Amino acid sequence: MSDRGGSRLPGVGDEREERIVLHVDMDCFYAACERLREPDLRGEPVVVGMGYEEGENHGAVATASYEAREYGVESAQAIGSALERLPRKAEGDSTDSSGADSEDGADGEDEADVAGYYRPVDIEFYKSVSTDVRAILHDCADTVREVSIDEAYLDVTERTAWEVAEGFARHVKNRIEREVGVTASVGVAPNMSAAKIASDHDKPDGLVVVEPGTTRDFLAPLDVAEIHGIGPVTARTLREMGIETAGDLADADPRTLVDRFGERGRELYHRARGDDDRRVTPTGRPKSLSRESAFTDPTTDPEEKRARVSTLAAAVAERARDRDAMYRTIGVKVVTPPFDVHTREQSLPGTVDDPELVEEVALDLLAEFDDDRVRKVGVRVSNLQFTESDQTSLDGFDAPSGTGESRTADSSDSADDPKSSAEAADDGEKTDEGVHRTSRKRDGQVSLSDF
Ligand code: DCP
Ligand code: MG
Numbered sequence: 001m002s003d004r005g006g007s008r009l010p011g012v013g014d015e016r017e018e019r020i021v022l023h024v025d026m027d028c029f030y031a032a033c034e035r036l037r038e039p040d041l042r043g044e045p046v047v048v049g050m051g052y053e054e055g056e057n058h059g060a061v062a063t064a065s066y067e068a069r070e071y072g073v074e075s076a077q078a079i080g081s082a083l084e085r086l087p088r089k090a091e092g093d094s095t096d097s098s099g100a101d102s103e104d105g106a107d108g109e110d111e112a113d114v115a116g117y118y119r120p121v122d123i124e125f126y127k128s129v130s131t132d133v134r135a136i137l138h139d140c141a142d143t144v145r146e147v148s149i150d151e152a153y154l155d156v157t158e159r160t161a162w163e164v165a166e167g168f169a170r171h172v173k174n175r176i177e178r179e180v181g182v183t184a185s186v187g188v189a190p191n192m193s194a195a196k197i198a199s200d201h202d203k204p205d206g207l208v209v210v211e212p213g214t215t216r217d218f219l220a221p222l223d224v225a226e227i228h229g230i231g232p233v234t235a236r237t238l239r240e241m242g243i244e245t246a247g248d249l250a251d252a253d254p255r256t257l258v259d260r261f262g263e264r265g266r267e268l269y270h271r272a273r274g275d276d277d278r279r280v281t282p283t284g285r286p287k288s289l290s291r292e293s294a295f296t297d298p299t300t301d302p303e304e305k306r307a308r309v310s311t312l313a314a315a316v317a318e319r320a321r322d323r324d325a326m327y328r329t330i331g332v333k334v335v336t337p338p339f340d341v342h343t344r345e346q347s348l349p350g351t352v353d354d355p356e357l358v359e360e361v362a363l364d365l366l367a368e369f370d371d372d373r374v375r376k377v378g379v380r381v382s383n384l385q386f387t388e389s390d391q392t393s394l395d396g397f398d399a400p401s402g403t404g405e406s407r408t409a410d411s412s413d414s415a416d417d418p419k420s421s422a423e424a425a426d427d428g429e430k431t432d433e434g435v436h437r438t439s440r441k442r443d444g445q446v447s448l449s450d451f
Helices: 029-037 079-085 108-113 123-140 162-179 192-201 215-219 232-240 246-251 254-261 263-272 302-322 355-369
Strands: 021-026 046-050 060-064 117-120 143-148 151-155 184-189 207-209 288-299 325-336 340-352 374-382 436-441
Touching: 021 123, 021 162, 021 192, 029 046, 029 060, 029 123, 046 079, 046 302, 060 079, 079 117, 123 143, 123 151, 123 162, 123 302, 151 192, 162 184, 162 207, 184 192, 192 207, 192 215, 215 246, 232 254, 232 288, 246 263, 254 263, 288 302, 288 325, 302 325, 302 355, 302 374, 325 355, 340 355, 355 374
Parallel strands: 046 117, 184 207, 340 436
Antiparallel strands: 021 151, 021 184, 046 060, 143 151, 288 374, 325 340, 325 374
């Protein structure tokens, strides 16, 4: 699909140079990888679980194939909840799937109809697939910014022209599908944020082109939550202000937004208008990796806080491993209402790659806040050391300053990527003016940055 509409800006005049930016995001990536080595899974509901083991019901959904999503299975859900929506296929014993003794006593035929294939995360394999995709992306563009294992921005201004940009993007998509065997959705736009929204607009297997001069029209009907940097909490506040769509936000009085959200309000306003002058810059190395997640309603329940921190710790540790990063400092961030940010961290005697330790230290640091009402928690590893020299395969996405995109919560030029088991609940108030911070470091270690 292509959202065309406007014509290309004339070559004359003094318009700012229009970049041609592609955002490439693989469709249900982990599930697509599983299908590569198990072609029988094509067309079937597939659920890939982080912390999942065969036959067990612990862990969280990393991703679900689009077939599985039809049953309400989604990223970050507990595997137990996913199993309630989509029972597990009885495997390795094909005669059993409709057997009279099947679990829950459901009648065999119906159960077999809605059964899904559950697989544990195999990050090494997904990384190898990602490497193959990246090779194609680098072949197709001079500048590639890799955001995560399955997502990248390409600046192809020098490689193509707007008149043929759709064909160019199709060529990139086709190469990925033909040479690697997985499908990608691609967005083409004059800037990064519109390209990202475009790639998501017609998933899976999408191709959406937003031509110069049409960005604002393209964005206008979209829900505010689709604007990069707007999480559920901000979206709710905006709705309370009567701002439902990107168009409403673009038409809002920026002063009202600044009053409510600080300078970040102005950024969001510009985003909604399609203004984004960030250049696609090549991938660099992050200084830290973090994940954070907001509760729908602030909670005092220590178990709820601990469970969320455990999930985030696992996600951060996995991402560090994914990027071949070892860490020496482990920290938590706790946000108490209204927007008070507390960070605590602990440094270790040496660098480690140890997910259990990340969880243990994070929970330990969290204990101080057991009695507090908490609206958001985060986990971060820093003092990173990379075990591989392939710089281009590392790093993530730098949010433009002031957007408050908390999934990219590392400060200054550190970077992070927006994938997280708990990202659905993310919101970004970190750059709100008036944020109060308290910070304490253990073991006398100095750390470079806040979340
Ligand atoms: N991932 C994860 N936990 C999340 C979200 C994602 O572990 N909460 C992992 C699994 C995904 C991969 O990252 O396959 C890429 O994330 P995307 O958000 O791009 O999700 P998918 O590629 O799975 O699906 P989509 O087709 O929506 O892009
Ligand atoms: Mg994806």
